[in-house]
Amino acid sequence: MDNATESIVKLDSLIRQSHNPMIICHTGADPDALSSLAAMKFILFTHYQKKEVLAVGERIPAALSFIPGYNEVTNGSIFETLQKNSVDLLIFLDFGQLHLASKLDAGEIKKYIQKAGIPVAIIDHHPAEHKDIEADVYINIDPTSTATNLHLVFHKELGFPIIPKVADSLMYGIIADTNRFKFAYGQHSQAPLLSISAELLAHSTVSIEHIANSMERIELATLKVISVFMKNTELHTKEFAYTLLSNEDLAAYDLDSKKLGDAALYISNLVISLVETATSGVVIYPHLLEDNVYTARFRASSADTPVDRYAKSLGGGGHPQSAAARIKANSAQEALAQVLAIIEKTS
Numbered sequence: 001m002d003n004a005t006e007s008i009v010k011l012d013s014l015i016r017q018s019h020n021p022m023i024i025c026h027t028g029a030d031p032d033a034l035s036s037l038a039a040m041k042f043i044l045f046t047h048y049q050k051k052e053v054l055a056v057g058e059r060i061p062a063a064l065s066f067i068p069g070y071n072e073v074t075n076g077s078i079f080e081t082l083q084k085n086s087v088d089l090l091i092f093l094d095f096g097q098l099h100l101a102s103k104l105d106a107g108e109i110k111k112y113i114q115k116a117g118i119p120v121a122i123i124d125h126h127p128a129e130h131k132d133i134e135a136d137v138y139i140n141i142d143p144t145s146t147a148t149n150l151h152l153v154f155h156k157e158l159g160f161p162i163i164p165k166v167a168d169s170l171m172y173g174i175i176a177d178t179n180r181f182k183f184a185y186g187q188h189s190q191a192p193l194l195s196i197s198a199e200l201l202a203h204s205t206v207s208i209e210h211i212a213n214s215m216e217r218i219e220l221a222t223l224k225v226i227s228v229f230m231k232n233t234e235l236h237t238k239e240f241a242y243t244l245l246s247n248e249d250l251a252a253y254d255l256d257s258k259k260l261g262d263a264a265l266y267i268s269n270l271v272i273s274l275v276e277t278a279t280s281g282v283v284i285y286p287h288l289l290e291d292n293v294y295t296a297r298f299r300a301s302s303a304d305t306p307v308d309r310y311a312k313s314l315g316g317g318g319h320p321q322s323a324a325a326r327i328k329a330n331s332a333q334e335a336l337a338q339v340l341a342i343i344e345k346t347s
């Protein structure tokens with residue numbers, strides 16, 4: 001048996017022995033975490049005949065209520081649930097770092113698990129080197145999502161039939177974490193991803209179009225902020241685009257400032273590094289909680305033009321293709337001037 005098969009066999013036997021399993025996802029669930037939690041709950045009910053399954057995540061965003069599994073999971077305290085129930089197996093989904101379990105109680109949760117001697121299994125897809133939770137079983141076969149790992153474990157390796165509800169949930173996780181099959185996680189992730197998805201789609205009741213549309217829905221108030229960001233977009237050079245939004249813009253166009261963050265994310269993720277010939281760009285907007293502070297959100301459509309160097313020079317940080325910094329300035333224009341000066345110096 002290879003390592004993965006051995007871990008899966010061990011997980012299967014831990015689940016069979018367990019009378020009171022609890023499954024949890026990371027705090028502030030994303031679609032993959034939430035869908036995996038729901039799918040895992042159906043799997044434990046259907047294939048392992050568990051009578052009750054505690055499925056808990058903390059701070060699950062209400063914005064994810066469009067995901068079919070939303071009502072199947074409990075949005076509440078993991079530590080309190082552990083204390084109130086005699087849990088005899090804990091399965092962590094979509095994370096391997098303790099602090100991601102809970103904003104307030106991560107340390108207490110760890111102590112409780114150790115004291116009670118509860119076996120722990122992790123099913124995750126994030127880089128294994130960051131894992132800091134000690135687990136009896138650690139499964140991380142496919143790098144693209146937790147959903148793909150659940151498929152590989154329960155359908156491929158353990159041979160359970162694919163039930164439509166599980167296929168639906170797993171497809172939401174996959175579409176979200178790969179941005180509709182776009183992201184490559186290393187060199188060889190895409191062919192396996194597409195064959196896993198084909199197997200699930202054969203049993204799924206929702207189309208890729210439906211899933212993608214439900215995730216890409218946008219609030220009208222956010223769209224109005226986006227439109228001003230778009231209007232203010234310019235090319236600094238052929239390779240670099242920028243846009244900014246000032247406090248004056250917020251007032252002049254009667255924009256909802258609470259939508260500023262969502263609108264800036266939309267523009268930086270989907271627009272600013274794709275304007276004409278540009279491969280990178282920046283989005284600048286006021287930080288609403290602090291006067292004279294602006295956020296600069298950098299994005300690159302190619303790793304060949306990394307933007308984290310600019311963010312770092314401004315005291316921020318991030319990754320080559322996505323980075324951010326906070327800038328002290330008296331106006332959005334002044335913040336932009338600082339950013340462009342840094343780019344001249346760093347390029």
Ligand SMILES: [Mn+2]
Pocket residue numbers: 032033094125145146177
């Ligand atoms: Mn994930």
